[in-house]
Amino acid sequence: MNVAVLPEVDRLQRDWLEELPARWFWQVEGGHFAGKSTLLRRLAATAREEGYVAVLVQPPERAPDAGMAAMLDVARGLAAAGVIGADDLAGVRDGGRLWADKLEDLDKWLESEPDRVVLFCDDPVRWSSGTGEDSDHFRRQADEVVERLMAAPCRKVVTGKPCLARQRKDRRWSLKAVSAAAPWLRERAAWGELAGVAEELAARNLPGLEERSALEVRLLVALAALRSPEEVARWWGVGRERRRLTGELIAALEKTPEARALLEAWGRLSLVRRPLDEPMLEALGVPADWWGQLLRHCLLFEEQGVYRLHELLKADAREHGLWLEPAARREAHARLHGIYRERFEARETGDGLALVEECEAFHHGMHSGDVALMDGARPFFAAQLDILGRTLSRDHENFEGAAGVFERALKWEPEDDYAHHYRAYNLDILARDPGLVEIHYQRAIELEPDNVWWHSRWINYLITRGRMSAARGAWREALDQFELPDPDADPALYGSLHIWVARLLLHRGQLDMAREVLDGIPEGEFRDDPGKAALKRRLDALVQARRGEVVFPELLSKVVYGGD
Incomplete structure (x- = not known):
């Protein structure tokens, strides 16, 4: 297992344990790859060991369903500790219940045992989608969830930029991207078949490497494995930051025909929004050869058998869309749908993880382009239907299907301005029911007059x-x-x-x-x-x-x- 040596994370973990009984709020700031998420997960594990109910909230970043996914994370964590039961989870699953009612449920859950519960929220500022025609509606829902989490009467640890005005008793930490690279590079067990390359890099005493992040050290090892430690040492210097490292690595991989399987696997992994395990890596075609070693040790983060691909590396894969042709991308989504569907169907009704997995099955089925798979997982929220309708209309030009999906969403949420507007839009494209089109366009404006797009x-x-x-x-x-x-x-x-x-x-x-x-x-x-x-x-x-x-x-x- 390749676990980075992160002295700052270790120190803050010790400090937090001493402060845990007396404090109620901690804010951890720092660069985008300083180790904030790693610290958050370690603190959650520590809280469980101390007898607290640790609720880790890490929904997909910048996703239209991030608010809903965050709510499911809370339900999962509380159900695992017995704070809520099967009936509460059934209430979340019930698509016919209003979003406002589910937000009230969230408030009640978090108020039930405030002394025991600790919320660990990973960079909630980044949960919301950006501004724009399609995103304001979903951003509003994410903001509603964040507001309730921040207002909850329990302990909270929050990474990223502050969501709240600072209070007198709050603890604010700034995490530096320091990785103790030299001792880590010398740990042969951490690097597998790349251990020799890592050791040689450590022996070269590259200037400033100790102040670099764990992600940058991993990328440097990968680049040295493709070229040579000697060549990388000559190249190394000021300005060789994460973006330059990734660019050099991608250029080297794209020039190497044997690396094609790795690049395709990287592309498939970038579609996964939740942590991966070994069976998922195998199902997504991660190579078992030397190239697979490079991917596992240098691109993926592993903790206790769970793997993660950093959001920045996912973004890099999206920028190089040619690694996966559209058909291969849809096929990868179909594979992921099947994996998540098989898993949630095998779980007990009181297992909150089934909610998270079914939400992911719905997401991947929707992006597979296969209508049958789109019906293979239940939506829990009208906004999931809004996302499905948008996908059918924008990506597949299935305007009739989209209009039907928005009609279904309005049966669940009659005051869903997004569904009103886009039911009108898709009916208008079909040149159907002009009277109904006007009613829905105007109703959307009545419900959300501040949306300029309406x-x-x-x-x-x-x-x-x-x-x-x-x-x-x-x-x-x-x-x-x-x-x-x-x-x-x-x-x-x-x-x-x-x-x-x-x-x-x-x-x-x-x-x-x-x-x-x-x-x-x-x-x-x-x-x-x-x-x-x-x-x-x-x-x-x-x-x-x-x-x-x-x-x-x-x-x-x-x-x-x-x-x-």
Whole structure:
């Protein structure tokens, strides 16, 4: 087992144990690969040994279902300690129960034994999806879960950026990325067939290596194994940070035909959102040869037979999508669906891990592209249906299937603004039930008037239908809702509203309203934005043509004939 030597983690683990009886909140900050998650898992294990109920909350990062997954992590941890029972888990499984009711359940669970429970939350700031048309709804749900976890009356250890204002009795730690590289590199058992390479790197006393993270040390060993310790030692120096290391390693692997199986396995592993075990590695085609040794010892983190691929290495694999063709990616999702389905079906109803596994089976079935697999695991939340509907519509252009999924979501959550909006959107693409389309578009705005995308698409729908009077009325309502124009407003607001609407107005020849919309953007916004500049040039050219001032608009003639 390749366990990094992390002196800072060891020290903080000892300090935390001494403070555990008296303190209630710890915040662990530090770089993205300083060892915060490793410390969190070790503290959770220590808490269990001391008789506490340790609840480790590590949902997938930046995932639309992160809030739901975090709730399932809490349910799993509390069920394992007997704090909640099979009936509580059944309440979570019941898709017909409202999200608000499940949030109330979460509050009650965490209030039941506050002296015994310790929450270990891994970087909750990174749970939420980014801003945008498809993500605001899911980010809101993640934020609702985080708010309840942070407000719970039990002890909490939180990594990453602070979620709360600092309290007087809080403990704040800053974890440095120090790995004690030399003694670790000399541990032959830690590196398997790469032990000789690791020892030779240790003997070269590379400057600054002791201050590097465990991830960087692993990557350096992998690079030395592919090239040579001597060549890597010559290359090593200031600025050879994690991104450069990964880039060099990937370049070396891609130039080596024998490494193809490793790269494909790396790509498949990047799809996994939860910890892996040995059978999963085998099922995902991790090589058993020397290349598999390099992957296991240098790319994967192992703790007590459980493996993890760092989020940064997952991102690297996504950037190199050619490692897996689309069909191979779908096949990997299908494999993962089968693994998780087999596991959750074998568990008892009171085992909270079954909830986590069924959620993952649903996720991978959805991305397999196989409709039969999409029905092979139950969703527990209407928002999971929202994600499925989005996938069917955006990735597979199955607009009819998506409309049906959003209809099902609304039966579970009648006030789901996302489902209302996208049921309308998919019915509109199918050119069906225009009356129903309008009802759903407008209901989404009523439920979440601060979502700019709901306004933009509703206005564009009216423009497309030629209902310009209604479109102007909807435009004025949007401006009032967001108190525009406002020079201090988020530029993204103008991009999501004004630019979107102006583009369609120009396409439909509605020049007067297009001028009004573009002129509504404050002078300083998008000054250097090529998209806005192109729209304004097109508008000016069309206005010239409409006036009959030129047969061939002046702006276009300059382009075609090279006029001054």
